[in-house]
Amino acid sequence: MIVGAGPTGLVLALWLTRQGMAVRIVDAAAGPGTESRAMAVQARTLELYRQLDLADAVVAAGFPNPAFNLWVGGRRRARIAFGEAGAGITPYPFLLVYPQDRHERFLIERLAGLGVEVERRTELLDFEERDDHVAARLRGPQGEEIRAEAAWIAGCDGARSVVRHQIAAGFPGGTYSKVFYVADVQARGAAATGEVSVALDRADFVAWIGYDKDGRGRLIGAVEEADDVDEAGKACRFEDVSHRAMTDIGLEVERVNWFSTYRVHHRVTDRYRRGRAFLLGDAAHIHSPAGGQGMNTGIGDAINLAWKLAAVQAGRAPDALLDSYQAERRPFAERLVATTDRVFTLATAEGGFADFVRLRIAPLFAPVVYRLEAARQFMFRVLSQTLVSYSEGPMSQGRAGDVRGGDRLPFVATVDNHAPLSAMVWQVHVYGAPRPDLEAWCRTQGIALHRFDFGAAEAEAGLARDAAYLIRPDTYVAVAEPDASVANLEDWRTRHGLTLGQGAA
Incomplete structure (x- = not known):
């Protein structure tokens, strides 16, 4: 249920x-x-x-949103194109709205x-x-x-x-003193594009998520005075929220289609x-x-x-x-x-130090970070959740190349090695030549063995030649076995009491 x-x-x-x-x-x-x-x-x-x-x-x-922009003090300080940052990482190198x-x-x-x-x-x-x-x-x-x-x-x-x-x-957790607003609007101006923009100002910020290239989008910001909002987070109109950050980036709202306010919590x-x-x-x-x-x-x-x-x-x-x-x-x-x-x-804190970080440090730091390919890729991986890993979890074992048990299987665009993952089943991937005893073990278990050639793209993705990667039904690597050891794979399977094939236990 x-x-x-x-x-x-x-x-x-x-x-x-x-x-x-x-x-x-x-x-x-x-x-x-x-x-x-x-x-x-x-x-x-x-x-x-x-x-x-x-x-x-x-x-x-x-709507595939192609880029993220950071605005500070009315100027665009950095822009990261998702397509460039996510190229080769995933078949979907964008933020889908x-x-x-x-x-x-x-x-x-x-x-x-x-x-x-x-x-x-x-x-x-x-x-x-x-x-x-x-x-x-x-x-x-x-x-x-x-x-x-x-x-x-x-x-x-x-x-x-x-x-x-x-x-x-x-x-456990808490509730922020400030209140969020969200608004679906029609807008115009330099930031009213089909991209994501975040604008920082003194104790004020606004985020714009473009729905299309014609000025339709979502605005997210903080209500300055929480006293204007009731306990449920309801109250003010769009006209009552601060427009300072919007004005700084030349964002002019022509029509508000939907507006709401609510309190923001952080709990687990x-x-x-x-x-x-x-x-x-x-x-x-x-x-x-x-x-x-x-x-x-x-x-x-x-x-x-x-x-x-x-x-x-x-x-x-x-x-x-x-x-x-x-x-x-x-x-x-x-x-x-x-x-x-x-x-x-950081985006909503009040006070001189917070303003100093937002308006002085961020404009200097952000362009440097965004010029570094590794930094752009890391930010994309975090945002896209392709960096999520269970490597510290109880079901994960081993490391082969840069891939640990518990990691998401890296994507290799040249062969689309994610295509077999559409089946919700256990499977083994080998990039190179599979050992005969591994092939026999997979047949005994009733699971598929997918073989891919090993080349520059596979090495770039962090995969190891001839290693065995046991993939879970949710597409994460369970075991990364550098020597493709059947004994280690079987030990892991029996230790967890798993029947890998789809037949009866």
Whole structure:
């Protein structure tokens, strides 16, 4: 049972259904959202969307935003072209702008195509765990009480998660004193392009995300006086927010199509799992929207958990595999919250020192950093989430070349080595010549062995000649074995109690 039909819950339902699990997805709302706070679909999400043949359709429906600009004191100090920074790193070297409301409708249609409908106006009241299932009480569309049972329950139900409260998970963190505003607008001016711009000023900032090249876009900024906003984060009009940073970059808003304010929190739950209950997305972590990471992180949670649930439910893995969900995803969420907290604090802090950093240090430092190819690539990897790694997690082992167990498999554009990853199965990759005993081991396990030639592109990507890379169903490397040792691969498999092929355990 999936509680919550936002992008996180919908992706979890899609990935579980694709792997043969029956799912029930409920949502208290009457329909999908009509307002959209999440706009950015990062490259790593698009890579994972290839598994269900979603990526091309999402890219076609959205707007590939080609560059990031930093403005300080009315001048553009730096520009990083995503296509240059991400070239060779991913098939999707851009920031895709795809509003969440449209994104949700797209995922709902795909889920319906698999025979699963979202149960609307259906609210989770509570649940209790039994020996081999969860028994839940729901309130239906007419106010009727519904009893339901499921093997597992996934809380994708947002910051006020009923599932999180039910399992008594903590949600430590805090709330910023300032208040964010978001506005969908029609604008003109030097910054009103189909790119991303961030403008810094004295205790003021504004971020512009272009929807197209004709001046349509999203503005994000901070309300100067939080006293003008009620406890729910509602109140002022667009006319009431500071326009100083907008004016500095010549951004003139001609029409406001939608405007909202809300308070910004930074929290990570202390428990992603209790027994048969799991927390994902905003139910597990919330943070400032700096960098457009929130929705993508929730989708990453869903795909990380989905293959593990499917394996355990099918008897191909022990229950202990599910503990690796928290072990892998919580450290990433903590780092993300800490990073976005620092960025947001720097952009909105008041006082002379903060102004000095924004208006004096940033203009000197940013152009130097952006001229360095390695720095540009690193920033793209962080933003795109292609740098996310589980190398410190309990399921990861070894290193071959620059690739560690737990890392995302590097992309090699010349051969598109990510193409086989569209199958949600275990597989082995060898770049060079596979050993005969490795081929025999893969046949015994019932998994595919994909062989690629080794050349300059593979070496540049950090892969090692003739090494064996055991790839998980969620496309991360589980084991990077430099000598392609079958003994080491088999030891890892038996230690974790896994059946790698799709047959019965």
